[in-house]
Amino acid sequence: MSVLVEAGKPVPTKRVQPNSNIPAKRKRIYDARRRFVVLGDEAYDDALRARSFEVFRSRITPEIQRYREIYSAGLVPRAKRFVRTRLPGLTRWVKKVRGR
Numbered sequence: 001m002s003v004l005v006e007a008g009k010p011v012p013t014k015r016v017q018p019n020s021n022i023p024a025k026r027k028r029i030y031d032a033r034r035r036f037v038v039l040g041d042e043a044y045d046d047a048l049r050a051r052s053f054e055v056f057r058s059r060i061t062p063e064i065q066r067y068r069e070i071y072s073a074g075l076v077p078r079a080k081r082f083v084r085t086r087l088p089g090l091t092r093w094v095k096k097v098r099g100r
Contacts, residue, residue, distance in 0.1 A: 003034040025070070032067045039063050
């Protein structure tokens with residue numbers, strides 16, 4: 001069940017029927033976004049009461065880190081992207097430095 005629905009928050013009508021045939025990583029991303037919304041609202045309310053942006057930042061920063069870790073590509077895709085995008089330039093630079 002959705003965190004927003006459980007919290008009594010309004011949610012838009014779905015244009016596509018939901019199903020459970022989504023990749024595990026995508027599900028973790030969706031769950032993290034839902035937690036992020038709830039935590040953000042709570043942190044905002046706490047910050048207003050304390051009249052301190054630092055209260056908001058300290059509550060939300062760990063969740064931002066968790067979300068980035070889930071959302072970021074793994075080591076293998078990052079290595080492939082590095083080889084594809086940076087290695088050709090690095091190879092040209094090495095040849096230039098070596099005088100070839």
